[in-house]
Amino acid sequence: MNEKFETHEHDVLIIGAGGAGLRAAIEALGQGATVAVVCKSLLGKAHTVMAEGGIAAAMANVDQADDWRTHFRDTMRGGKFLNNWRMAHIHAHESPERVRELEQWGALFDRTSSGDILQRAFGGHTFKRLCHVGDRTGLEMIRTLQDRGVNLGIDVYMECAVTRLLKDGERVSGALAYWRETGRFVVFKAKSIVIATGGIGKAWRITSNSWEYTGDGMALAYDAGAELMDMEFVQFHPTGMVWPPGVQGILVTEAVRGEGGVLRNKDGERFMERYDPDKMELSTRDVVARAIYTEVREGRGTEHGGAYLDISHRPAEYVKRKLPSMYHQFRELADVDITEGPMEVGPTCHYMMGGIRVEAETAQTTVPGLFAAGEAAAGLHGANRLGGNSLSDLLVFGRRAGLSAAEHAKQSGQVTIEAQDVLEATREMLEPFERPAGESPYDIHRDLQETMHNYVGIFRNEDDLKKGLSELDSLKARAEDVRVEGSRLFNPGWHLARDLKAMLTVSEAVALSALERQESRGAHSRIDYPNYNEGWSKQNNIIARGEHGMQLKQRSTEEMPAELQRILEGQ
Amino acid sequence: MSDAIFKIFRGDRGGGKLVEYQVPIAPGMVVLDALHYIQAHQAPDLAVRWNCKAGKCGSCSAEVNGRPRLTCKTRMDALPLNEPITVQPMKSFPIIRDLVTDVSWNYRVNRKIPPFTPRADVEWKMGQRDVDRVQEFRKCIECFLCQDVCHVLRDHDKGEQFGGPRFFVRIAGLEMHPLDRLSRTDLLKNEMGIGLCNITKCCTEVCPEDIHITDNAIIPLKERVVDDYYDPVRWFLRKIKRQPKDK
Ligand SMILES: Cc1cc2nc3c(=O)[nH]c(=O)nc-3n(C[C@H](O)[C@H](O)[C@H](O)COP(=O)(O)OP(=O)(O)OC[C@H]3O[C@@H](n4cnc5c(N)ncnc54)[C@H](O)[C@@H]3O)c2cc1C
Ligand code: SF4
Ligand code: SF4
Ligand code: FES
Numbered sequence: 001m002n003e004k005f006e007t008h009e010h011d012v013l014i015i016g017a018g019g020a021g022l023r024a025a026i027e028a029l030g031q032g033a034t035v036a037v038v039c040k041s042l043l044g045k046a047h048t049v050m051a052e053g054g055i056a057a058a059m060a061n062v063d064q065a066d067d068w069r070t071h072f073r074d075t076m077r078g079g080k081f082l083n084n085w086r087m088a089h090i091h092a093h094e095s096p097e098r099v100r101e102l103e104q105w106g107a108l109f110d111r112t113s114s115g116d117i118l119q120r121a122f123g124g125h126t127f128k129r130l131c132h133v134g135d136r137t138g139l140e141m142i143r144t145l146q147d148r149g150v151n152l153g154i155d156v157y158m159e160c161a162v163t164r165l166l167k168d169g170e171r172v173s174g175a176l177a178y179w180r181e182t183g184r185f186v187v188f189k190a191k192s193i194v195i196a197t198g199g200i201g202k203a204w205r206i207t208s209n210s211w212e213y214t215g216d217g218m219a220l221a222y223d224a225g226a227e228l229m230d231m232e233f234v235q236f237h238p239t240g241m242v243w244p245p246g247v248q249g250i251l252v253t254e255a256v257r258g259e260g261g262v263l264r265n266k267d268g269e270r271f272m273e274r275y276d277p278d279k280m281e282l283s284t285r286d287v288v289a290r291a292i293y294t295e296v297r298e299g300r301g302t303e304h305g306g307a308y309l310d311i312s313h314r315p316a317e318y319v320k321r322k323l324p325s326m327y328h329q330f331r332e333l334a335d336v337d338i339t340e341g342p343m344e345v346g347p348t349c350h351y352m353m354g355g356i357r358v359e360a361e362t363a364q365t366t367v368p369g370l371f372a373a374g375e376a377a378a379g380l381h382g383a384n385r386l387g388g389n390s391l392s393d394l395l396v397f398g399r400r401a402g403l404s405a406a407e408h409a410k411q412s413g414q415v416t417i418e419a420q421d422v423l424e425a426t427r428e429m430l431e432p433f434e435r436p437a438g439e440s441p442y443d444i445h446r447d448l449q450e451t452m453h454n455y456v457g458i459f460r461n462e463d464d465l466k467k468g469l470s471e472l473d474s475l476k477a478r479a480e481d482v483r484v485e486g487s488r489l490f491n492p493g494w495h496l497a498r499d500l501k502a503m504l505t506v507s508e509a510v511a512l513s514a515l516e517r518q519e520s521r522g523a524h525s526r527i528d529y530p531n532y533n534e535g536w537s538k539q540n541n542i543i544a545r546g547e548h549g550m551q552l553k554q555r556s557t558e559e560m561p562a563e564l565q566r567i568l569e570g571q
Numbered sequence: 572m573s574d575a576i577f578k579i580f581r582g583d584r585g586g587g588k589l590v591e592y593q594v595p596i597a598p599g600m601v602v603l604d605a606l607h608y609i610q611a612h613q614a615p616d617l618a619v620r621w622n623c624k625a626g627k628c629g630s631c632s633a634e635v636n637g638r639p640r641l642t643c644k645t646r647m648d649a650l651p652l653n654e655p656i657t658v659q660p661m662k663s664f665p666i667i668r669d670l671v672t673d674v675s676w677n678y679r680v681n682r683k684i685p686p687f688t689p690r691a692d693v694e695w696k697m698g699q700r701d702v703d704r705v706q707e708f709r710k711c712i713e714c715f716l717c718q719d720v721c722h723v724l725r726d727h728d729k730g731e732q733f734g735g736p737r738f739f740v741r742i743a744g745l746e747m748h749p750l751d752r753l754s755r756t757d758l759l760k761n762e763m764g765i766g767l768c769n770i771t772k773c774c775t776e777v778c779p780e781d782i783h784i785t786d787n788a789i790i791p792l793k794e795r796v797v798d799d800y801y802d803p804v805r806w807f808l809r810k811i812k813r814q815p816k817d818k
Pocket of ligand 1: 015016017018019020021038039040041047048049050051052053054055056138160161162163196197198199208209212216217251350351373374375376387388389390391392394
């Protein structure tokens with residue numbers, strides 16, 4: 001079949017070339033599987049490259065008292081105990097080994113005076129725990145993984161976008177993708193598929209995320225029958241740039257606060273004293289983001305509607321050495337010298353705690369042959385992620401996903417792809433060209449961002465969420481009629497038309513889950529239900545595709561063994 | 572605020588031309604903002620690469636008024652606005668469409684470079700001072716602007732014999748890694764053609780990461796090649812000064 005289409009066959013297909021995808025690829029290859037990695041951008045440009053502050057791992061190089069127990073406890077506390085404790089346990093245990101491995105593959109972290117990997121303080125971490133390279137840790141990580149992967153022989157299909165997963169009965173058997181360069185379709189046949197596509201921030205107006213973050217992987221998995229979990233938990237990072245307009249939302253790393261940065265309102269008040277007097281600026285992100293938002297709403301915001309973040313009390317040379325890219329970012333884009341004066345910052349949509357539901361040990365989704373890791377998967381972070389816990393997540397669970405995917409492929413027989421499914425998937429892609437009239441995808445995208453920003457933002461309430469859901473319905477209808485101009489050669493408008501569908505799917509899942517959870521927990525803040533609700537403390541919202549559209553149900557979290565319980569209760 | 576006039580290359584392998592667009596200027600605006608504005612309002616199919624919008628990913632390279640630049644870091648208020656701003660794709664690479672070029676050659680060159688190879692039984696301890704020098708090279712965001720500007724590639728099209736400044740930077744990062752044991756001087760001399768570089772420093776001038784490509788990477792590498800190939804005395808001295816490197 002499929003003589004018409006370019007076809008590639010591999011044991012394991014990995015969608016996404018960020019930290020999670022590349023780490024999975026290296027592991028699957030190590031197991032003897034043949035591996036393909038597909039990504040929307042060029043290799044090395046995935047979101048992971050932008051990570052700044054560091055990788056959390058209890059190596060105890062700086063604070064000797066640190067160990068996996070404290071990391072486990074911090075992660076669970078940060079996640080308001082909604083985390084999958086099995087994942088939090090594995091993560092705390094395995095992160096140090098994964099970081100050491102990166103070093104052995106050539107990564108060069110900043111050093112302590114005794115020559116070990118240096119670690120810095122970050123919000124919610126009891127000890128100095130983030131292994132880092134100045135404020136460009138993600139670049140170091142992705143380059144190391146990419147060079148290792150390429151050297152070992154993974155096949156990378158770059159600027160190639162997956163638009164649909166293909167199935168053989170209940171199990172996955174491949175995917176349809178298209179080359180951005182030529183607009184031509186390509187079929188991937190695989191026994192196992194790992195989704196490592198990252199997050200969904202592009203559905204909001206103010207975000208630190210790039211054009212890639214449109215929730216593709218979650219939507220692909222959902223369409224293939226997998227479950228999504230914890231979709232109401234969207235992290236707004238407290239410190240994005242607020243001015244000038246073009247850079248609104250671009251991240252100001254938490255490392256600024258980790259290195260001693262102080263937050264003030266326009267009256268010069270160090271307002272975190274009122275929100276979290278113990279941890280102050282290093283409180284968890286949900287708390288700091290709400291604090292800044294509240295200051296601005298109550299009229300104590302800065303000229304451009306943010307708060308001041310000041311690191312200028314530290315020596316200029318120190319700031320330039322520890323935060324070089326922040327120094328350049330502000331000097332070049334905002335005309336601010338951060339060694340001399342404060343930055344203006346405000347919340348920005350940053351990270352998705354929710355995502356595809358997976359089994360902790362194997363990263364297996366509810367669909368046979370389908371695995372997920374990294375930001376696209378849910379569970380580790382619960383209701384709120386601690387800074388630095390994502391990069392370690394990518395390494396720990398990327399590796400496990402690669403391992404399981406390779407094992408699954410070894411045990412499984414040949415898979416087939418139905419020509420009919422492929423044809424239908426290509427037809428779906430080509431429709432927007434064929435409509436004589438219709439709306440531009442850019443207009444629909446803008447309105448979607450406005451909707452999510454206004455109705456499904458940092459603070460939520462029932463009326464807004466219902467309004468948001470009805471807006472989403474009309475946006476979906478408009479997206480059905482989207483029209484694309486131009487040819488199929490590297491056409492961003494065409495691409496956006498496809499991405500819109502994914503964004504609409506995940507946006508609906510977020511709004512539905514947020515409406516259902518009648519309490520405030522972590523990143524999910526309901527003005528109409530401002531407190532924790534015991535009834536919700538052990539319930540995850542689960543989204544799956546039903547006969548009549550999106551279905552929502554609850555699933556109880558698993559009881560934790562007594563010895564882990566004791567760790568949580570410790571100091 | 573007033574408008575700016577852009578002349579942007581539109582076309583593909585078959586050819587193309589500069590097309591004019593008018594864009595309202597906002598405070599602090601960068602060229603990439605203008606390209607996005609054009610996509611959203613006038614040319615939905617304008618092909619542009621970008622990811623981070625903050626100078627961290629190296630995707631948005633193009634030639635603005637003839638100079639290789641990251642469009643996300645090129646402020647409009649730093650350009651003369653009384654004349655049109657031209658934006659063209661990087662000249663050294665084959666065009667795909669509009670501002671998007673085929674940079675796959677770089678990825679092929681990269682594959683020739685032997686990976687980091689630690690010495691046996693090392694203790695994983697390194698001083699910050701030894702690491703500093705290598706970290707400079709590892710700042711590279713692979714924007715390929717240095718490759719674009721280098722005359723050996725741009726005007727003489729020597730891609731088959733010459734690796735280009737980006738990959739000298741990468742090799743320097745491996746060669747000077749305190750725990751690496753390989754020598755890559757053969758590769759530098761033969762496959763990477765480091766001898767073709769005549770130290771014009773154009774690459775250093777365009778590097779958005781301020782890597783001192785020529786002074787800190789290329790010249791020391793050239794010295795290593797010379798030492799290993801032509802100067803037995805210095806070769807010997809270096810051998811006892813540095814840890815020996817396998818060939
Ligand atoms: C500015 C910034 C700073 C951050 N700093 C930190 C930090 O200091 N510490 C920390 O722990 N975390 C940090 N984070 C979070 C962390 O960087 C991300 O969560 C993490 O990198 C995600 O990695 P990933 O491997 O899951 O996905 P990504 O690295 O985003 O990779 C996703 C991949 O999937 C591909 N893809 C997506 N859709 C498709 C499709 N349809 N077809 C084909 N390919 C597709 C993309 O092309 C890409 O290659 C930061 C995030 C941002 C935005
Ligand atoms: S210094 Fe060498 S590598 Fe750099 S631009 Fe000049 S010739 Fe090219
Ligand atoms: S060395 Fe500088 S100019 Fe060259 S690719 Fe790297 S960052 Fe770009
Ligand atoms: S968009 Fe990343 S460097 Fe310009």
